[in-house]
Amino acid sequence: MEKIKKNGQLYDDTLTEEDFSPVPDRAAIVDQIRPSMRYWPEVGKRLMKNKMAIASLTVLAVIVLLAIFVPIFSPYEYDASNFLAAKQKPSWAHPFGTDKVGRDMFTRVFVGTRTSLLIGVIGALIPYIIGMTIGAISGWVGGTVDMVIMRVVDVMLCIPSMIYMILILVVLGGSPVSLIVALALSGWMGSARGFRGRILQFKNREFVLAAKTLGARPGRIIIRHILPNILGNMAVGLCSAIPGAIFAEAGMSYIGLGISPPMTSLGQLSTDGVAVFMTEFHRFFFPSLIISLLIFALFMFGNCLRDALDPKLRDEDYMARVYRRMRKGGRKA
Amino acid sequence: MTKYIIKRLLISLLTIWAVATVCFFLLRLLPGNPFILQNPLDMKNAEKMMAYYGLDRPLWEQYLSYLDGLIHLDFGYSLTHVGRSVNAVIAQYFPITAQLGVQALLLGMPLGLLLGILSAVRRGGGLDYGCQLSSVVLTAIPSFVLAAVMQLIFGVYLKWFPVSQWLSFRHTILPTLVLSIGVISGHCRSMRTLMLEVGRQDYLKTAKAKGVSNVRVVVFHQIRNAILPMITNMGLEIAGMLMGSYIIEKVFSIPGLGAYFVNSITGLDYTMTLGLVVFQAVIVVAANFIVDLLYGLIDPRVRVV
Amino acid sequence: MSEHLLEVKNLHVSFRTVIGEVKAVRGVDFYLDRGETLGLVGESGCGKSVTVQTVMRLNPEPPAEIKEGSIVYQGVDIAKLSDKEMRKYRGKEFSMIFQDAMTSLNPTTRIGKQMKEMLQAHRKVSDQEAREICIRMLSMVGLPNPETVYERFPHTMSGGQRQRVMIAMALSCNPSILIADEPTTALDVTIQAQILEVMNNLKRELNTSIIFITHNMGVVARMADRLAVMYAGQIIESGKSEDIFYRPKHPYTWGLLGSMPSLKGEVPKRLLSIPGTPPDLFAPPKGCGFASRCEHCMNVCVNRVPPEYDVGDGHKVRCWLLDPRCKADVKPPIGRDQELIPGKEAE
Numbered sequence A: 001m002e003k004i005k006k007n008g009q010l011y012d013d014t015l016t017e018e019d020f021s022p023v024p025d026r027a028a029i030v031d032q033i034r035p036s037m038r039y040w041p042e043v044g045k046r047l048m049k050n051k052m053a054i055a056s057l058t059v060l061a062v063i064v065l066l067a068i069f070v071p072i073f074s075p076y077e078y079d080a081s082n083f084l085a086a087k088q089k090p091s092w093a094h095p096f097g098t099d100k101v102g103r104d105m106f107t108r109v110f111v112g113t114r115t116s117l118l119i120g121v122i123g124a125l126i127p128y129i130i131g132m133t134i135g136a137i138s139g140w141v142g143g144t145v146d147m148v149i150m151r152v153v154d155v156m157l158c159i160p161s162m163i164y165m166i167l168i169l170v171v172l173g174g175s176p177v178s179l180i181v182a183l184a185l186s187g188w189m190g191s192a193r194g195f196r197g198r199i200l201q202f203k204n205r206e207f208v209l210a211a212k213t214l215g216a217r218p219g220r221i222i223i224r225h226i227l228p229n230i231l232g233n234m235a236v237g238l239c240s241a242i243p244g245a246i247f248a249e250a251g252m253s254y255i256g257l258g259i260s261p262p263m264t265s266l267g268q269l270s271t272d273g274v275a276v277f278m279t280e281f282h283r284f285f286f287p288s289l290i291i292s293l294l295i296f297a298l299f300m301f302g303n304c305l306r307d308a309l310d311p312k313l314r315d316e317d318y319m320a321r322v323y324r325r326m327r328k329g330g331r332k333a
Numbered sequence B: 001m002t003k004y005i006i007k008r009l010l011i012s013l014l015t016i017w018a019v020a021t022v023c024f025f026l027l028r029l030l031p032g033n034p035f036i037l038q039n040p041l042d043m044k045n046a047e048k049m050m051a052y053y054g055l056d057r058p059l060w061e062q063y064l065s066y067l068d069g070l071i072h073l074d075f076g077y078s079l080t081h082v083g084r085s086v087n088a089v090i091a092q093y094f095p096i097t098a099q100l101g102v103q104a105l106l107l108g109m110p111l112g113l114l115l116g117i118l119s120a121v122r123r124g125g126g127l128d129y130g131c132q133l134s135s136v137v138l139t140a141i142p143s144f145v146l147a148a149v150m151q152l153i154f155g156v157y158l159k160w161f162p163v164s165q166w167l168s169f170r171h172t173i174l175p176t177l178v179l180s181i182g183v184i185s186g187h188c189r190s191m192r193t194l195m196l197e198v199g200r201q202d203y204l205k206t207a208k209a210k211g212v213s214n215v216r217v218v219v220f221h222q223i224r225n226a227i228l229p230m231i232t233n234m235g236l237e238i239a240g241m242l243m244g245s246y247i248i249e250k251v252f253s254i255p256g257l258g259a260y261f262v263n264s265i266t267g268l269d270y271t272m273t274l275g276l277v278v279f280q281a282v283i284v285v286a287a288n289f290i291v292d293l294l295y296g297l298i299d300p301r302v303r304v305v
Numbered sequence C: 001m002s003e004h005l006l007e008v009k010n011l012h013v014s015f016r017t018v019i020g021e022v023k024a025v026r027g028v029d030f031y032l033d034r035g036e037t038l039g040l041v042g043e044s045g046c047g048k049s050v051t052v053q054t055v056m057r058l059n060p061e062p063p064a065e066i067k068e069g070s071i072v073y074q075g076v077d078i079a080k081l082s083d084k085e086m087r088k089y090r091g092k093e094f095s096m097i098f099q100d101a102m103t104s105l106n107p108t109t110r111i112g113k114q115m116k117e118m119l120q121a122h123r124k125v126s127d128q129e130a131r132e133i134c135i136r137m138l139s140m141v142g143l144p145n146p147e148t149v150y151e152r153f154p155h156t157m158s159g160g161q162r163q164r165v166m167i168a169m170a171l172s173c174n175p176s177i178l179i180a181d182e183p184t185t186a187l188d189v190t191i192q193a194q195i196l197e198v199m200n201n202l203k204r205e206l207n208t209s210i211i212f213i214t215h216n217m218g219v220v221a222r223m224a225d226r227l228a229v230m231y232a233g234q235i236i237e238s239g240k241s242e243d244i245f246y247r248p249k250h251p252y253t254w255g256l257l258g259s260m261p262s263l264k265g266e267v268p269k270r271l272l273s274i275p276g277t278p279p280d281l282f283a284p285p286k287g288c289g290f291a292s293r294c295e296h297c298m299n300v301c302v303n304r305v306p307p308e309y310d311v312g313d314g315h316k317v318r319c320w321l322l323d324p325r326c327k328a329d330v331k332p333p334i335g336r337d338q339e340l341i342p343g344k345e346a347e
Helices: A039-049 A051-073 A105-141 A143-158 A161-172 A176-203 A206-213 A218-255 A266-275 A281-309 A311-332 B002-028 B034-038 B043-052 B059-071 B086-121 B126-140 B143-157 B169-199 B202-209 B214-242 B246-251 B257-266 B270-298 C048-055 C111-122 C127-140 C146-151 C159-171 C189-206 C217-223 C241-246 C251-258 C299-303
Strands: C006-017 C020-032 C037-041 C064-073 C094-097 C177-181 C209-214 C226-231 C234-240 C309-312 C315-317
Touching: A039 A051, A039 A281, A051 A105, A051 A281, A105 A143, A105 A176, A105 A218, A105 A266, A105 A281, A143 A176, A143 B002, A143 B270, A161 A176, A161 A218, A161 B002, A161 B257, A176 A218, A206 A218, A218 A266, A218 A281, A218 B246, A266 A281, A266 B143, A281 A311, A281 B126, A281 B143, A311 C006, B002 B059, B002 B270, B034 B043, B086 B126, B086 B169, B086 B214, B086 B246, B086 B257, B086 B270, B126 B169, B143 B169, B143 B246, B169 B214, B169 B246, B202 B214, B202 C094, B214 B270, B214 C111, B246 B257, B257 B270, C006 C048, C020 C037, C020 C048, C020 C064, C020 C234, C037 C048, C037 C217, C048 C064, C048 C094, C048 C177, C048 C209, C094 C159, C111 C127, C111 C146, C111 C159, C127 C146, C127 C159, C159 C189, C177 C189, C189 C209, C189 C217, C209 C217, C217 C241, C226 C241, C226 C251, C234 C241, C234 C251
Parallel strands: C037 C209, C037 C226, C094 C177, C177 C209
Antiparallel strands: C006 C020, C006 C064, C226 C234, C234 C315, C309 C315
């Protein structure tokens, strides 16, 4: 090959002959292949890096721990009235004060948190699972079955969910179990529709067809091949379904159909609080604070989980904030 | 087009019929008797009342006569409020519930869309951050708690607005605010997401490459395309808002349909419950129907010719 | 220097991201003369699109940032203009068509309205005049029934038709430079040829300069007067198309040409492939970007960026193999003078 000199001069004459010999170890200069990441550990790592996720997880953990241990170690029973100590403001003996029959609000609030959490988690999980199963059948089988199921879902969505809730609570009474049944009956349609969409989205993808060709049964294909792809979305969906269930319980309590006393829930406690918030502010404040904190932390954690699963949007948001700050700084200078 | 409308209309009617049928039999599965519930000691009276309202006839006969009423848009008579027809109750109380819902929508939808658009355009700015945070905070508080706090601040301390009742426009302001908070934050969030999504599309780059002004790119291309998918969800939303919220009505002592609804179920007032449910289903179906038609007119891609 | 219509010098463009700065374009020089077609070639992610979008100033700034360099068009350094000043150039002086014609038209707006919008942004024309101009442009790109096309929505048209619309729109303000970012990649092969022909005809008719981006050597052979081969954010070889096709000097260009099947060649040859992947532009290599994939890699390649060697007649190459001190005598595996440029066989 012809060699080039510019104006008879070398471009750079500090180079030696050594420089122009082939590299001795070609393997050493090959670009390092970026380490491949496994999906879920990577998601976890991103989650742990997010301050908001840590904060909301901490709040959730504290509330859950208090809900577990306060009722166990509290010197007061949640339903033990003590008329001598009625209507007390918060003090060391009663951190959240007492109600009008002298029950310790601190114990009651966390017994209520227990109930609400229980209803929230199970009341979100069960309709979700029912909806998933029905949605999977509808999406996978298709045809008439799909048509019939979707029509039923349409009709059921036209009936206000409150009617199912009230009907079942009227029949079964105000216990956590009946609330969960009510939630299950009124809540499955949404997730069935969503899950059906997901199945349809993946049903004809190559990897599913490949599994089918290899003779995998539908159940196995859905669980082993499709489910892992939508697990993230499901987790996020569940995170927002729990607040929904807790709110539904609170709403029923407000109507007067929730958990019946002396058993209690956050919804019932804050409903009672609203009635007396002018005179006994602490009875309004603490249950409302805990339920709002709990829901806020769940929402926030759901958001962070979504961001960790799909970091693109969050990264963009973050950079947009950086630029804004940069531009502002520039204007001042 | 006409064929499509007729088909949709038939499906709508079928849905309403299914709702009425399901609810009719569901309600009859409930144990108990509305008249015994009202006056537990007077069994004789209860039997007489059952016969009077025709509730002692076979179920299928009752069902057929109910359907017959339905076809003539007659929802029947209340079992608990003697002498009042369900139609009269709806005519009297629905306007109040609907007014609250419409006001909340009129306030919430434009405001939410505007905030969403501004958040997306000035992404990362103070407004964006504030909107995102406050929408989570405000939706994390149960509505009756939020309502109570607002009553305390604006009604009791500042005395700007009356705490409760439904007498003048001033009375409607607080409940409208509380009800619209969900609308605002929902619209703000989805509009922001959609705006950003459209912002990544190629046609936006084309628009910029044409050399038209940024305002025009945002208004003419970005907002226009982002707002279309919002319309598909509006049917259920409008229907939901028209039915209002029982909780808000209770907090502010508003004489709307909500109270009738809950009381009719707990009081086993079959006709009233059924009437209200079917009425609500009609609203949902109609709103969806209208929104779908509108969408077909607005979005050229799904235009039905 | 100012005899060129457009001259880009030592252009550095970076993107700021959460994990750091991506140095997407690292010192690019090229020029474009009136009525000429410049082909910009390279594999995906090599900085082709970023470079031309910087010329249009279409990269969102931030995250994109012009770190260094100038883009001189008719005596004005575009790199220093504000967004508002730049608007006068976009569409009027430079136009751009994009890779995916299916998504580059606004789906909810009629073709006519989108075309008219551009015309009226730059020229004071009435709706009626604008309509006439648009319809003339639409017929020039070979769309039958331009009056009906004017009223249609993008979704009612095929990819090829839409790309024609894009070309018509891009040329409606009679820009000096048309930038085509892989305009045929998303189209069927038969449609590809038609679109290329439309572009070539219009270029001759309107005397427009074209910057044509592609990774397809066959396509570029039909279009370009001159070629610039990009790799890892740098132009590693540039010159007349004939020179690049007949006498390529850079090992990467050998690879690019070798990976293209030829219809000539009686003896079935093995297609060459380039092993490895392009370097990480978060931390670009110290030396030649291609070093790690180059089978002729020398010590100096790893440590120093090669200077630009002028092989004569504007053919410039960035490769240490051309240095007189390099003893290695490397025979190019491809590009013997007798081989015809693919696609030009017919002429």
